[in-house]
Amino acid sequence: MRYSIFSLARQALSGHRGWRPAWRDAAPRDAYDVVIVGGGGHGLATAHYLARNHGITNVAVIEKGWIGGGNAGRNTTIIRSNYGLPGNIPFYEWSMKLWEGLEQDLNYNAMVSQRGVLNLYHSDAQRDAYVRRGNAMRLHGVDAELLDREGVRRIAPFLNFDNARFPIQGGLLQPRGGTARHDAVVWGYARAASARGVDIVQNAEVTGFLRGPGGRIAGVETSRGTIRANKVAVAVAGNSSRVAAMAGFRLPIESHVLQAFVSEALKPLIPGVITFGAGHFYVSQSDKGGLVFGGDIDGYNSYAQRGNLPVVEDVCEGGMAIMPMIGRARLLRSWGGIMDMSMDGSPIIDHAPVPGLYLNAGWCYGGFKATPASGWCFAHLIARDEPHPVATDFRLDRFAAGRMVDEKGQGAQPNLH
Amino acid sequence: MRVKCPYCGDRDVHEFVYRGDAAPVRPAADAGEAAFADYVYLRDNPAGPIAEHWYHAQGCRNWLVVERDTRSHAIAAVRLAREAAR
Ligand SMILES: Cc1cc2nc3c(=O)[nH]c(=O)nc-3n(C[C@H](O)[C@H](O)[C@H](O)COP(=O)(O)OP(=O)(O)OC[C@H]3O[C@@H](n4cnc5c(N)ncnc54)[C@H](O)[C@@H]3O)c2cc1C
Ligand SMILES: [Zn+2]
Numbered sequence A: 001m002r003y004s005i006f007s008l009a010r011q012a013l014s015g016h017r018g019w020r021p022a023w024r025d026a027a028p029r030d031a032y033d034v035v036i037v038g039g040g041g042h043g044l045a046t047a048h049y050l051a052r053n054h055g056i057t058n059v060a061v062i063e064k065g066w067i068g069g070g071n072a073g074r075n076t077t078i079i080r081s082n083y084g085l086p087g088n089i090p091f092y093e094w095s096m097k098l099w100e101g102l103e104q105d106l107n108y109n110a111m112v113s114q115r116g117v118l119n120l121y122h123s124d125a126q127r128d129a130y131v132r133r134g135n136a137m138r139l140h141g142v143d144a145e146l147l148d149r150e151g152v153r154r155i156a157p158f159l160n161f162d163n164a165r166f167p168i169q170g171g172l173l174q175p176r177g178g179t180a181r182h183d184a185v186v187w188g189y190a191r192a193a194s195a196r197g198v199d200i201v202q203n204a205e206v207t208g209f210l211r212g213p214g215g216r217i218a219g220v221e222t223s224r225g226t227i228r229a230n231k232v233a234v235a236v237a238g239n240s241s242r243v244a245a246m247a248g249f250r251l252p253i254e255s256h257v258l259q260a261f262v263s264e265a266l267k268p269l270i271p272g273v274i275t276f277g278a279g280h281f282y283v284s285q286s287d288k289g290g291l292v293f294g295g296d297i298d299g300y301n302s303y304a305q306r307g308n309l310p311v312v313e314d315v316c317e318g319g320m321a322i323m324p325m326i327g328r329a330r331l332l333r334s335w336g337g338i339m340d341m342s343m344d345g346s347p348i349i350d351h352a353p354v355p356g357l358y359l360n361a362g363w364c365y366g367g368f369k370a371t372p373a374s375g376w377c378f379a380h381l382i383a384r385d386e387p388h389p390v391a392t393d394f395r396l397d398r399f400a401a402g403r404m405v406d407e408k409g410q411g412a413q414p415n416l417h
Numbered sequence B: 001m002r003v004k005c006p007y008c009g010d011r012d013v014h015e016f017v018y019r020g021d022a023a024p025v026r027p028a029a030d031a032g033e034a035a036f037a038d039y040v041y042l043r044d045n046p047a048g049p050i051a052e053h054w055y056h057a058q059g060c061r062n063w064l065v066v067e068r069d070t071r072s073h074a075i076a077a078v079r080l081a082r083e084a085a086r
Helices: A005-013 A042-055 A091-104 A124-139 A149-153 A182-194 A240-246 A309-322 A324-328 A372-384 B034-043
Strands: A031-037 A057-064 A117-121 A145-148 A168-176 A199-201 A205-212 A217-222 A225-234 A251-264 A271-276 A281-287 A290-301 A331-342 A348-351 A355-362 B002-005 B009-012 B017-021 B049-055 B065-071 B075-079
Touching: A005 A124, A031 A042, A031 A168, A031 A217, A042 A057, A042 A355, A042 A372, A057 A225, A091 A182, A091 A372, A117 A124, A117 A149, A124 A145, A124 A168, A145 A149, A149 A168, A149 B017, A182 A199, A182 A372, A199 B034, A205 A225, A205 A240, A225 A240, A225 A372, A240 A251, A240 A355, A251 A309, A271 A309, A290 A309, A290 A331, A290 B049, A309 A324, A348 A372, A355 A372, B002 B065, B002 B075
Parallel strands: A031 A057, A031 A225, A057 A199, A117 A271, A225 A355
Antiparallel strands: A117 A168, A145 A168, A205 A217, A217 A225, A251 A290, A251 A331, A271 A281, A281 A290, A348 A355, B002 B009, B017 B049, B049 B065, B065 B075
């Protein structure tokens, strides 16, 4: 069924009894052309673009739990393309362009809202760094505006401009940045892929790989049986090292936990996304009214999907420093997600070092915004066996070759990115 | 999470700085590029028990080897790194 104002009106008149499930919850078949491991945003977007751009529809997405139960359903939904390095800017800007047309492409309301992303600066040196980043963005055709104190005040008068240690001097604004509804992104991609014939298989954990001649990957072992495939593509954010170990190789990745928080619903308050530049705190307001916020990762290896109290304290202190009124809001929920933290803070979209296996990993805390371009470029790699032009720097061999894409300049220490 | 420092006793994780997996060992100077790339970048990243380096920055400033389960954060043992190295 195509969603439109007419389908809505028709359903309204018939008491909303005619809605059908948006996608097929499929049972696994014996064999596919392509098996995608991981039913998060990236795996489902990959399936959609394989079908849409390359006509490859004999595809299964194999998810160990339910789709969107991983980071896709746990993130703080920020989308932006305000990067500074040449390897990153074209990729994230391509993602932003795909976000801008996503709802038409998927015929699904993903609640993409370009309400602006504002990074605050608190010192001359930080302003200079933001100017440089803003200029790099503009040279690539990305929107960026440098705001002075008064410019920030016009957008967010409630901020604490005269914090004794970290007065707000201004900010770098990306007006086209914003938020999207994370669950809807998952369901929209699932629906579009399913409509083109992709099987979405839930509650099937991949536990090993089948090998063919020459050690080539020939399929997967799952908790719902063996599935053969010509190509296997892994997009298991946070669990990449575990799946790689099943195929016999190691990755430049550590798994870390990131926490997020949401307050009770409040009246409209925060106009866009605001990030504190002197500590690590960022906040936006969901359409339901909750303040959605977070900060640093906990900083130690974890697969536990929950964090510790020191980070809760740190995030709340950051919030109190830039907008003291947040202290009046009650916290509704907090949670954690496990992410691949890579050695340079950037992702990997490449052939795995085993023939027949494709790798999409290392998204750190910023892979939600990348979902459309990640799927687009991964599908391109799988279909054509060559990297997409905007993703050529995300190679696995860049570490050994010394071609890191280190946006933060922190070096090989994953918890510092 | 609390870390039981052998010198200071049970202390909040807040006081510690995390370094990471204690398993990688710096290769000999002439071991070649592949060995160094492996040492600097590749990790086992296990879901389960791991031995890791923590630094008691806001305490005794000892480096520690902490045995911890990454699935539960439960800590099984803590030793001074200089003793673990022997
Ligand atoms: C708290 C938090 C806040 C974040 N905020 C933002 C943000 O504001 N903006 C942004 O851009 N990014 C953000 N991120 C990062 C972003 O969520 C991730 O980078 C992105 O979602 C990862 O891609 P994915 O959606 O495919 O991952 P996931 O949804 O985690 O998908 C991976 C799937 O693989 C499945 N899987 C794992 N192992 C197996 C197996 N063996 N067999 C079968 N299936 C398996 C998992 O169950 C999971 O469903 C945040 C992350 C967290 C944790
Ligand atoms: Zn101590």
